[in-house]
Amino acid sequence: MSKDTFRGGVHPYEGKELTENKEAIPFIPKGDLVFPMSQHIGAPAKPIVETGQRVLMGQTIAEAGGFVSSPIASSVSGYVKEIKPVLTVSGAMVPAIVIENDGLYEAVEGLGEDRDYRELSRQEIRDIIRDAGIVGMGGAGFPTFIKLSPKNDAAIDTIIVNGSECEPYLTSDYRVMLQEGERLVGGLKIILSLFDNARGVIAIEDNKPKAIEHMKKLVEGEEKITVKKVRTKYPEGAERQLISVVTGRKINSSMLPADAGCIVDNVDTVVAVYMAVAKKTPLMRRVVTVSGDAIADPRNFIVKTGTNYNELVEAAGGFTAPPAKMISGGTMMGMALFDTNIPVTKTSSALLAFKKDPMDKVPTSPCIRCGRCVAACPQHLVPQMLMDAAEKFDNAAFEAVNGMECVECGCCAYVCPSGRPLTQAIKETRRSILDERKKAAAAAAAKK
Amino acid sequence: MKDLVNVSASPHDRSGKTTRSIMRDVVIALIPASAFGVFQFGIKALLVLVTSVVSAVIAEFLWNYFMKKPKTPYECSAVVTGLLLGLNFPASVPLWIPVVGSVFAIIVVKQMYGGLGRNFMNPALGARCFLVICFAGRMTNFVVEKGNAVMNGFAGVDGISQATPLAIIKDLPATTAVGSSVSLSDMFFGFTGGVIGETSALAILIGGLYLVIRKVISLRIPLAYLISCGAFMLIFSGRGFDCEYLAAQLIGGGLMLGAWFMATDYVTSPITPWGQIIYGILLGVLTGLIRTCSSGAEGVSFTIIFCNLLVPLIERMTMPRAFGLEKKPKKIKKEA
Ligand code: SF4
Ligand code: SF4
Numbered sequence: 001m002s003k004d005t006f007r008g009g010v011h012p013y014e015g016k017e018l019t020e021n022k023e024a025i026p027f028i029p030k031g032d033l034v035f036p037m038s039q040h041i042g043a044p045a046k047p048i049v050e051t052g053q054r055v056l057m058g059q060t061i062a063e064a065g066g067f068v069s070s071p072i073a074s075s076v077s078g079y080v081k082e083i084k085p086v087l088t089v090s091g092a093m094v095p096a097i098v099i100e101n102d103g104l105y106e107a108v109e110g111l112g113e114d115r116d117y118r119e120l121s122r123q124e125i126r127d128i129i130r131d132a133g134i135v136g137m138g139g140a141g142f143p144t145f146i147k148l149s150p151k152n153d154a155a156i157d158t159i160i161v162n163g164s165e166c167e168p169y170l171t172s173d174y175r176v177m178l179q180e181g182e183r184l185v186g187g188l189k190i191i192l193s194l195f196d197n198a199r200g201v202i203a204i205e206d207n208k209p210k211a212i213e214h215m216k217k218l219v220e221g222e223e224k225i226t227v228k229k230v231r232t233k234y235p236e237g238a239e240r241q242l243i244s245v246v247t248g249r250k251i252n253s254s255m256l257p258a259d260a261g262c263i264v265d266n267v268d269t270v271v272a273v274y275m276a277v278a279k280k281t282p283l284m285r286r287v288v289t290v291s292g293d294a295i296a297d298p299r300n301f302i303v304k305t306g307t308n309y310n311e312l313v314e315a316a317g318g319f320t321a322p323p324a325k326m327i328s329g330g331t332m333m334g335m336a337l338f339d340t341n342i343p344v345t346k347t348s349s350a351l352l353a354f355k356k357d358p359m360d361k362v363p364t365s366p367c368i369r370c371g372r373c374v375a376a377c378p379q380h381l382v383p384q385m386l387m388d389a390a391e392k393f394d395n396a397a398f399e400a401v402n403g404m405e406c407v408e409c410g411c412c413a414y415v416c417p418s419g420r421p422l423t424q425a426i427k428e429t430r431r432s433i434l435d436e437r438k439k440a441a442a443a444a445a446a447k448k
Numbered sequence: 449m450k451d452l453v454n455v456s457a458s459p460h461d462r463s464g465k466t467t468r469s470i471m472r473d474v475v476i477a478l479i480p481a482s483a484f485g486v487f488q489f490g491i492k493a494l495l496v497l498v499t500s501v502v503s504a505v506i507a508e509f510l511w512n513y514f515m516k517k518p519k520t521p522y523e524c525s526a527v528v529t530g531l532l533l534g535l536n537f538p539a540s541v542p543l544w545i546p547v548v549g550s551v552f553a554i555i556v557v558k559q560m561y562g563g564l565g566r567n568f569m570n571p572a573l574g575a576r577c578f579l580v581i582c583f584a585g586r587m588t589n590f591v592v593e594k595g596n597a598v599m600n601g602f603a604g605v606d607g608i609s610q611a612t613p614l615a616i617i618k619d620l621p622a623t624t625a626v627g628s629s630v631s632l633s634d635m636f637f638g639f640t641g642g643v644i645g646e647t648s649a650l651a652i653l654i655g656g657l658y659l660v661i662r663k664v665i666s667l668r669i670p671l672a673y674l675i676s677c678g679a680f681m682l683i684f685s686g687r688g689f690d691c692e693y694l695a696a697q698l699i700g701g702g703l704m705l706g707a708w709f710m711a712t713d714y715v716t717s718p719i720t721p722w723g724q725i726i727y728g729i730l731l732g733v734l735t736g737l738i739r740t741c742s743s744g745a746e747g748v749s750f751t752i753i754f755c756n757l758l759v760p761l762i763e764r765m766t767m768p769r770a771f772g773l774e775k776k777p778k779k780i781k782k783e784a
Contacts, residue, residue: 006771012461168461240772252772325454331461338455357454362462366565368525370470371719379771384719402770410459417465418565424457 003248004206005231006241008378010411012234012332014207015169018291024175024300027315029101032081033306034343035061035072036088036096040141042068047097053080058111058282060131061097070143070346071133074099075284075304077106087342089328089335096343099306110280117190117277122153125194125277132276133283133346138162138237138266139329141347144273147265148194150258156195157261160246161188161270163204163211164230164237167330170350172287173267175300177204177211180271181218185225187274191265192224198263200225201246207232234332235409239264241378253405286344290316294323294353309340309351323353331358332410362419373412373422379405383412383422390429395436398429406430471524473664477655478531478709484651485644489539493644497534499543503550504530511559525564529553532572532709535645536702536749541586549575569756570716573749580749613640614700614739617693626692635699642701649699656708665712668721672728673707673735674698680736703735706748716756723759723766730762731755 037044043066055061055074062072074097081100085093117125130145150156161184165173177184188200202219204212206229219225230236230245239257242264244250249260257264265273268287275281284305291298296317303312309328313319327334328342329349340351373383381402389398406426413423486494508526511517530550537546553575561567580587613630620626634640638648646652659665681697682689697703702710711717711731718727731751738747 010463012459012463244771250772252770255772323453325460327460329458332459334458334460336453336455336457336460338453357456358461359454359456361464362466365467366563368467368470368565368714369717369719370714371721371724372465374719374721374768380768381770382719382767401767402773405770405773408458414459414461415463415465417463417467417470419462419466421457423459427457 003245004229005233005236006244006378008376008380008411009233009235009241010376010414011232012168012414015291015331016171016174016207018169018298019289019300020171020174020208022299024172024179024287024302027301027303027307027312029076029304029307029311031101031308031311033074033076033078033099033101033304034086034096034308035074035099035306036086036094036343036345037062037065037072038088038094039072039305039345039347040070040135040143042066042070042143044095045069045072047083047095049080049097051080051082054078055080055099056108057105058108058284060133060282061099064130068143068146070135070141071131071282072097073133073282073284075306076101077104078102087339088345089337089342089348091335091338113280115278115280117193120277122194125190128277129273131282132272134269134272134276135283135346136266137268137272137286137347137349139333139347139349144265144269147263148191150256150263152258153195154197155261156258156263157197157199158247158263159188159191159195159198159200160242160262160264161200161202161267162237162239162242162264163202163208163215163267164242165208165267166205166232166234166237167332167334167349168234169291169352170289170330171291172289172300172349174208174211176267176271176287177208178214181214183271183274184215184267185218185222186278187270187272188225189222190273190277191263191270198224202227203230203237203242203246204228205230205232205236234411235378235407238378238407238409240407283346286346286348288312288344288348289350289352291350292323292327292352292354294319294321294355296320303344303348305344305346307344309337309342309344312344312351313340313353319353321355323355325354325357325359327352327354332414333408359419362417364419364421367416367418367420370417372415372417376411376415378409378411379407381405383426386429387420387422387425390425393429395429395433399433403429404433468524470664471528473659473662474528474709475524475531477658477662477664478528478535478645480651480654481535481645481648481705482531484638484648485535485539488638488647489644493539495543496537496539496541496546496644497531500534500537500546500550501527501530503547504533504554507551507554508559511555515559517563526554529558529571532645533575535705536572536576536643538587538643545579545583545586549579552578565715567715568759569753570710570713573710573753573756576749577753613642613696617696617700618739626690626696630696632692632695632699635696640700646702646705649704652704652708656704659708659712665708666721666724668724669712669717669728669731670707672725673711673731674703676729676732677703677707677735678732680733681739684736684740697739701739702748706735706752707731710748710752711755716752716759718759718763718766720763720766720768722768723762726766727755727759727762730758 045062046065047062049061057077061074078099078101081098086096088094134144135141215227272283326337385401386403410423504526553571557571557574558567734751
């Protein structure tokens with residue numbers, strides 16, 4: 001059933017050699033730590049601390065603001081300096097708790113203590129995961145406990161750990177697999193204990209032979225866990241593509257991975273589950289790749305959430321030249337930054353800085369109908385038609401050519417020889433359609 | 449620092465292939481055929497090619513200038529159009545005809561329909577058909593010169609006008625072997641009559657292979673075209689399974705040039721993978737039909753132009769199925 005790749009996709013320049021062989025090192029923040037209340041999908045968290053109050057490392061400083069939401073823990077001990085809007089990766093100003101680090105790292109009681117998950121009930125495990133503030137750390141930030149609570153536990157037969165790390169330049173998952181592979185396996189075992197019928201699959205792209213070998217060694221003797229080698233191609237790690245590669249099942253935009261009997265979690269997320277359940281440690285760290293040709297000493301850092309990006313740049317030797325382009329995340333789906341004075345959040349995966357804007361390689365010109373975008377689309381769409389519809393603001397036509405199935409992977413814009421901003425146009429139209437749907441749903445609800 | 453940083457939407461990388469580099473590859477791929485044409489037909493062929501290319505570029509430039517269009521990077525596309533058109537002339541053509549043809553191709557077929565990417569008809573072929581209709585005699589005055597073509601050309605010696613191999617084959621009774629009247633190896637290497645660029649199947653194949661290796665074109669259209677055309681000719685030739693006849697049909701006339709360079713024109717061929725295959729098959733069958741049933745021996749240019757018109761329809765019928773969606777997408781209401 002399963003194969004090692006999907007149809008479509010691209011092979012962008014990987015740039016992983018810059019950082020992959022350097023050990024990820026812990027980074028001790030110097031300045032204040034900033035915790036935006038929106039680091040996840042869903043309602044913003046609600047602060048439960050006051051200005052001036054002393055907090056401990058691991059203490060919950062904001063509680064979930066709804067069912068789909070996630071609490072936030074402080075990564076240091078210190079005093080709450082203020083609660084104010086700050087700039088975040090998306091460019092939006094978001095309310096945040098600012099904590100002045102007292103450098104003592106005084107932990108809440110029990111932090112780091114061992115706990116045997118086998119003595120916990122399934123509900124207890126889910127509650128721990130929820131209260132630890134764990135969200136999908138691959139980028140989306142969907143609360144993990146919801147993912148781990150499908151309608152029918154028995155229907156879940158595959159837990160996929162997404163170790164493909166197909167985004168260029170990113171090596172943080174790779175470093176975690178090499179340095180903390182035991183925790184990864186531990187986390188996966190905890191998740192597997194929630195589902196009677198599930199097996200675990202750690203999917204790794206074949207450009208990381210060391211990680212594959214290492215993980216294979218670690219899962220030796222584990223009956224329910226296997227390591228699967230998948231082909232190096234972007235976006236191999238996209239949820240829908242990965243599910244089809246591992247299980248041969250395909251889902252579309254109106255389905256959840258659970259409909260295909262799958263749950264997909266990112267490497268860092270699974271490690272966070274292990275830390276929360278087995279080590280009583282809430283989510284308060286993140287492994288971040290700092291890389292790109294404008295960075296003096298690119299490498300991975302094990303970072304406390306809330307740390308300022310500027311400090312990371314400094315720790316990586318600073319800029320070698322004024323960067324022309326800075327990105328939070330990978331080159332394919334990351335967000336361009338105009339300022340590095342922003343905090344590391346649960347979903348930050350990388351900070352990239354480039355001397356030249358890679359976008360300059362291809363000037364914009366009219367579509368020549370070359371068909372490259374069609375061949376590259378992993379969702380098997382016709383991006384050229386989607387963009388035509390988007391440019392005419394013709395949402396009906398956009399939906400008719402399956403625009404809502406787009407996963408915004410960026411492959412189409414990457415290959416377009418005419419430099420057309422296909423992904424951007426498609427993304428904007430998708431957003432506007434989703435907004436309209438939301439409004440329509442709200443109006444319908446109001447009528448009732 | 450803030451002022452220096454570019455902010456843009458993802459993705460933040462590009463493959464590096466540009467419209468310009470693709471057009472350059474097409475020009476490179478046409479070099480073997482052009483070179484052979486010049487070698488075969490002499491300096492006159494070179495003059496024809498240069499004239500069409502230069503007038504196409506000038507026409508493009510003037511249009512942009514007078515229409516106050518921004519300076520475009522598309523000269524390359526005009527070069528391709530001019531060169532393709534030039535390769536479609538017999539070497540004996542008076543030089544004003546390429547000028548008329550290039551201007552027609554660029555201004556009427558391409559720009560008046562919206563410019564690069566919007567024209568529904570292959571500009572070079574559109575112009576060629578226009579010229580064939582207007583100046584039939586001059587467009588089909590084929591010359592064969594064996595031996596020292598270049599020297600002959602310099603000396604101004606015209607070769608003998610002669611029917612093309614395809615025309616000869618067409619008039620053959622079905623009982624006569626093809627090999628007895630035309631030389632297949634001459635046809636393959638190109639020592640026959642015809643327009644400048646179509647005589648040497650070998651030179652065209654080299655160019656086509658280059659395009660495939662450089663991933664400029666896929667094999668879908670050329671193979672579907674050649675295979676279906678060959679199959680059609682075999683079935684309806686009345687000769688049974690005659691390999692010589694099949695080979696002569698495939699390498700004769702404009703089929704090779706058409707299949708590798710004209711039918712694969714991005715703008716005027718379907719964008720969907722299945723669409724490309726269907727388009728190729730349609731081309732093959734129609735070309736076969738014209739070659740067997742009409743009075744002419746040719747048919748490639750008109751077939752391609754006709755099928756160009758069907759492209760939107762073909763595309764709509766062959767929309768790929770989206771990942772995870774079993775059913776086909778609904779019909780597009782408006783022209784997408
Ligand atoms: S890749 Fe760009 S130029 Fe090619 S068909 Fe798609 S949109 Fe048009
Ligand atoms: S961004 Fe959307 S349309 Fe473009 S290749 Fe990815 S899935 Fe296809």
